[in-house]
Amino acid sequence: MITSSKSEFFFSVLMAIAGAVLLISLFGHMQFNIEALQFRVSAQISEKGYTVVELPPLGTVRAHTHNAPLSLSVRLENIDLQSIQRFLNHNTGRDEIIQQSKTVLRQVAAVFIAKLLALALLGGVTGVFITRKGSPPKYIAGALAGMILAGGLLAATYFTYDSSAFRNPQYSGVLRMAPWMVNLxxxxxxxxxxxxxxxxxxxxxxxxxxxxxxxxxxxxxxxxxxxxxxxxxxxxxxxxxxxxxxxxxxxxxxxxxxxxxxxxxxxxxxxxxxxxxxxxxxxxxxxxxxxxxxxxxxxxxxxxxxxxxxxxxxxxxxxxxxxxxxxxxxxxxxxxxxxxxxxxxxxxxxxxxxxxxxxxxxxxxxxxxxxxxxxxxxxxxxxxxxxxxxxxxxxxxxxxxxxxxxxxxxxxxxxxxxxxxxxxxxxxxxxxxxxxxxxxxxxxxxxxxxxxxxxxxxxxxxxxxx
The missing domain is CATH 3.60.21.10 (Metallo-dependent phosphatases)
Incomplete structure (x- = not known):
């Protein structure tokens, strides 16, 4: 009887982890703006830790930046040409642009991490609910399992992240034929x-x-x-x-x-x-x-x-x-x-x-x-x-x-x-x-x-x- 209870508990935890992975994969994305540029950032569970920059219709730039099995993707969604023109007319300095961008990225990172953790918690609860044998302790365990999974992945990504990997990235699409653009x-x-x-x-x-x-x-x-x-x-x-x-x-x-x-x-x-x-x-x-x-x-x-x-x-x-x-x-x-x-x-x-x-x-x-x-x-x-x-x-x-x-x-x-x-x-x-x-x-x-x-x-x- 004890063995059966343990099996049900571990099965509930396993379903909680599956639920967390599913919700992160389906809803682990958000949009943000840096001046006139609109981006979409997303996270997916994957075999290797890649960071992918998508620039439609030119192609993608990808680098193996971290060890955690989490793929991060940033996609340029839209460009407001009128805003760019106004921005250029203001003659904003390079240092000011960089500082503004860093501030926005820090805010986006904080909100995105909070969203992933919330999705993992909800996914863990949802995974336990699917087993039809949920109880308050199991729901709590499922929520914790989801949070621990997401927290572990994010922590491993943060502590192993190496931005210098983009010095030798992989190109696809038109960009594969034009790596000179980076040096340019x-x-x-x-x-x-x-x-x-x-x-x-x-x-x-x-x-x-x-x-x-x-x-x-x-x-x-x-x-x-x-x-x-x-x-x-x-x-x-x-x-x-x-x-x-x-x-x-x-x-x-x-x-x-x-x-x-x-x-x-x-x-x-x-x-x-x-x-x-x-x-x-x-x-x-x-x-x-x-x-x-x-x-x-x-x-x-x-x-x-x-x-x-x-x-x-x-x-x-x-x-x-x-x-x-x-x-x-x-x-x-x-x-x-x-x-x-x-x-x-x-x-x-x-x-x-x-x-x-x-x-x-x-x-x-x-x-x-x-x-x-x-x-x-x-x-x-x-x-x-x-x-x-x-x-x-x-x-x-x-x-x-x-x-x-x-x-x-x-x-x-x-x-x-x-x-x-x-x-x-x-x-x-x-x-x-x-x-x-x-x-x-x-x-x-x-x-x-x-x-x-x-x-x-x-x-x-x-x-x-x-």
């Missing part, structure tokens, strides 16, 4: 302001060289001239954006054409960087690239003077035909399947043919392979994607790749090998009055120490012998 945040963001200042000086010097080139290689009546600044692949570089806007102003560009990848991951957070475009006073044509998700396209459509070109658009007597990158319709940061390029290109070729001969003056694309396949169909083809500036003629078409106007984005801040590059296109009225491309100025800032190059290519005169 620590080492290169401080360079942006200096980059902006240096690029501003370079732009001024470029303008002086440009005026000399104009005097040495004049290309007709300036009053009839129409200038388009072709840029591409800014990849979230605010210094690159400032450089582009300054060059457009100094060189008197009448419009800007951006052939895609203005962002890196196409997330809503990156739309904050597009606020710089609110200050432009000339038309800005944009073709989404494979890094520009629907959220980016939607934001661009809301900015004054910005036109997202999808199909046929007429402006200033020129007819443009825009082909957004196929990958820009999803949130996945991937280039289009190469096997689909021929089919997509045929569709574009058929669409241009249906518009009639010489209807389209300039084709705007992001993908370089699709652009080259359109040679012979359109007089001028502008594109980007591969970060290599080039100009060549093929099949009666002039193909122009602006390279990367943001020096491959924030990644470029870690190297001096990738240049900032833009192309200034000069159009003059032809014999029929229709604007035609007569010259292109390639501008490349090799790096901030070695300077820049500016080269003029003429299309209205035969090329000089080598």
């Amino acid at each position: 945040a620590q080492e290169t963001f401080g360079k942006i302001e200096l980059l902006g200042e240096n690029l501003s000086i370079i732009a001024e010097n470029l303008n002086q060289i440009y005026e000399r080139v104009d005097s040495l290689q004049p290309i007709g009546n300036e009053t009839e001239e129409f200038k388009i600044l072709h840029i591409s692949d800014l990849h979230n570089n605010p210094a690159g954006m400032d450089f582009v806007l300054q060059v457009a102003g100094l060189f008197g560009a009448d419009m800007i054409i951006d052939t895609g990848d203005i962002t890196d991951f196409g997330t809503p957070l990156e739309t904050v960087l597009l606020e710089q475009l609110n200050h432009i006073d000339i038309p800005y044509f944009f073709i989404p690239g494979n890094h520009d998700a629907p959220a980016i396209t939607e934001k661009m459509e809301q900015i004054p003077n910005v036109t997202v070109v999808k199909g046929l658009v007429e402006k200033y007597g020129l007819t443009f035909y825009g082909v957004p990158d196929p990958s820009s319709t999803t949130s996945a940061v991937t280039p289009p399947d190469l096997s689909t390029i021929p089919r997509l290109t045929r569709q574009v070729q058929e669409s241009i043919d249906q518009l009639g001969p010489e209807k389209v003056d300039i084709a705007l694309l992001h993908n370089d392979k699709m652009a080259r396949s359109l040679a012979g169909y359109v007089p001028v083809i502008l594109f980007g994607h591969n970060h290599r500036m080039e100009i060549h003629q093929q099949g009666g078409s002039i193909l122009i790749n602006a390279g990367t106007s943001g020096a491959a984005g924030l990644r470029g801040l870690q190297t001096k090998q990738i240049p900032y590059s833009v192309v200034l296109l000069h159009f003059h009225p032809g014999e029929t009055g229709k604007k035609r491309l007569v010259a292109a100025d390639t501008i490349s800032v090799s790096n901030l120490e070695q300077g820049f190059t500016l080269n003029r290519i003429r299309f209205d005169i035969p090329p000089e012998p080598d």
